[in-house]
Amino acid sequence: MIPAAASPNAAPGALSGRAVTIIGGGIGGLTAALALAQRGARVSVLERAGMRREVGAGIQISPNAGRVLDALGLTEAFHAASHPSHGVELRDHHGALVLHLDFARWRPDAPFRTIHRARLVELLETAARAHGVNIHLNRSVESLPQAPLLIGADGLHSLVRRALNGAETPFFTGQSAWRAIIPDDDPQPLTRVFMGNGRHLVSYPLGFGQRNLVAVLERDDWTGERWSQTDDPANLRREFAGFGGPVPGWLDRVAETGLWGLFRHQVAARWQDGRMAILGDAAHPTLPFLAQGACMAIEDAWTLAACLDADPDQGRALSRYQQLRQPRCTRIVAAATANARNYHLSGPKRLAAHTALRLANRLAPSTAFERFAWVYDHDPTA
Template sequence: MTSVAVIGGGIGGLTAAACLLQAGLDVHVYEQASRLSEVGAGVQVSPNASRILHRLGLAGPLAATGVKPLAWHQRRWDNGRTLLRAPLAEALEATYGYPHYQMHRADLLDALVGALPPERIHLGHRVVGLTDGGDDVDVRFAGGQRVRAGVVVGADGIHSAVRQALFGADQAHFTGCVAYRGVVPAERLGHLGLEVTAQIWLGPGRHFVHYFISARRLINFVAVIEQDEWTRESWTDRGDVGDALAAYAGWHPQVRQIIGAADETFRWALFDRPPLPRWSRGRVTLLGDAAHAMLPFMAQGAAQAIEDGATLSACLRQLPPVAALRRYEEVRLPRTSRLQEMSAGNKTRFHLPDGDAQAERDSQMAEGSRSWSFNALGWLYEHDAGETSLTAHGSRT
C-alpha cells in the first residue's frame, strides 16, 4: 500500500487526505500550526466541489451549516440596478445533481476534520526539507521529526515550502487589489430584508460581495478595491471600518450599511502567481494554492483544491506513484490554469469605469442572464474530478 504524507491541513489538504483514505491508501496529514483553523470567512462550494464532499459522507454537515443561495445577483454600484441574475439553489442542483453552498470556512474545515480519524492528523509539523530517494521521500520537520512516505503532497498554501523545495524560491505578483473582509450578525441587518443570494456589486475600480453563511446566522462580505502597491501577503492584517466606508463613498446605501454594521474588518492583499509549467517531480507534487493560487473572482479557489484531492486519489488508486503524479498534473493543470486566467480577467470586467465598455458589459450580462449559470459555466459545474481523471488525459474539461 502506498503511504502518502499530505503537508498542510487546510481545506485542500484535508479533502485530499479524506479521498486518499477512502481509496484505501495509508495517508497522514502534517500541519505546521498547533491547531487546525481557517482564516477568512466565506467560501463558495459549487456543485463540482460538493459532489466530492458528498461522496466523502459530508452531506449532513454541509446541509447543517451551509446556505443554498437562490441566485447570483450582480448589481450596479450606485443605484442597485440588476445587471445579471442567474438561478442557483434548486435549479443548479437539478441540473448538476449536487447543491451549491455558501459556507463559513471554519464550518467546512470542521466537517473535513470529522471525515478523518484523529490519529491521521499531526499538528506542529513545519517542513524544513525533502529528499526524494527514488523509492520513497524523506520529510524533515523543524524540531527534528522525520517521516518517510511513498508520496508527498504539498498542500501548504501560497507560501508553500514544498513548492520551494521542488522548484526554488519565487515571487508572488501583487495584482493591484486589496480586499476588506468581515462578517456581520444577520440580525443587525434584518431591516434590509436581504435575499438569500450571492450579491456582487460592480463599480469603477472596485466591487463588493456579500452572502449569508453559518445557517444564515452571519453575513459575509468582501470589499475589493484597486490599490497601487502593497508589501505584505497576509489574510490577517487589521483593517479599519471607516477606511472601508470611505472607499465606498457614493455607493448604494445597502453596501454601506453592511460595511458599517461590522465590528472589525481585515485587509487582505490579493497576490497571484502565473500557472506553473509543472507541479510534480518524482514522488512529490502540489495541490491547491501551492500549485495554482488564483484570484477569488470566480469563487473557485477552494473548489479547485477539492477537485485536486479527488483527482489525485483516483490516479494513485490506479497507477504506480510516479506515473500517478504525472497523470494528475496532466489532467489538472490545464483546467486550473484556465480558471486562473478567467479569475484574473474578472478583475477588469468587474471594475470597469462608467462609460462605453461598461455599458457594453451590462448589455451582454442582461442578454445572458437567464442562461448564464447553465451555459457559460456548465463545463465547470458538471465536471467530476473523481471519475474523469484518467479519461480526461490532456483535455481542458
C-alpha cells in the same frame, strides 16, 4: 513519524496500506487526507497552525466541488454546516440590477452553497480523523521530510512547490480585499455583487446568523501577501461610502476586518516528480473572482487519490494526476483574472458593458450562466 492507522472502511486498491505524508491541513490537505484514507492509505497530516481559529471568513462551494464532498460521504455534514445559494446578482454601485445568474433555475439539481471556512475545515478534519488520519497540529515543516509519498497542500507559499519549481515571484495585481463577517438575519440565498469604479463588494449569507463581505479595491500601495493582516473598518467604510442598496447598513455592522493584497501567480509548471506532488493553492493560487480556489483544491484532492489508487506505479499515477488537473486549473485561473477586469470598469466602458448585460439578462437569461457551465458542470468523481 508514527504512521496513521488504516481506515476501517478501506477499499482494496493500489493505495491500500501505503504511507502518505501531507504538508498542510487546510481545505485541500484535509480533503486529500480523507480521500486517500478512504482508499486504504495510512495518512499523516502536518499542519503549522495550532488550535483552529475562525480565520478566512466565508467561501462559496459550487457543484463541481460539492460532488466530491458527496462522494466522500459528507453530504449531510456539509448541508448542516452550510447555507444554500440560489444564484448571483450583479448590481451597479447604486444597487440597480445588471444581471441575475439564476443557479436554481438553470441547475436545480446541482446545489451551490456557502460556508464559513472554519466550519468546512472542522468537518473535513472530523471525517479524516474518523478514517484514521493522523493530524499533527503545531507542526511547522521547515525542510521536506523523506517520505515515500509526500503531498504539498501547503498553500500560497508552498515549500513543496519551491522544491519542484524553484523560487518564483508573484506580482501585485493592484487590488486588495477586505473580508469581514457581520451578524445578519437575512437568509435570502443569494450572492450579491455591487460593482463600482475601481472597486466591488460581494456579499452572501453563511447561515448561523452570519453574512460574509468581501470588498475589493484597486490601489497601488501594497507590498505584502498575507492573510492575517487586519485593518480599521473605517477605511473600508470610507472607500465604499458611495455605494447604495443594503451596502451602507452592512458596512455599519463591520466590527473587525482582514485585509489581503491580491497577487497573481503562474500555475506551477511542475506538479510532481514521482515522489512529491502539489495540490490546491500550492499548485495554482487564483484570484478570488470566480470563487474557485477552494473548489479546485477539493477537485485536485479527489483526482490525486483516484489516480494513485488506480495505478500502483506511483510516477505514472502522479503524472496522470498533473495531466488531468493542470489544463482545467489553468483555464479557471485565467477566467478568474478576466472577471477582475469586468467588475471594475469605469466611464463609457462600464455603461456599455452594463447595458449589454442588462439586455442579455432580459433576452437570453441563461447565456451568462452557460458561459461558466464548464466550471460548474464538471464532475471530478465521474
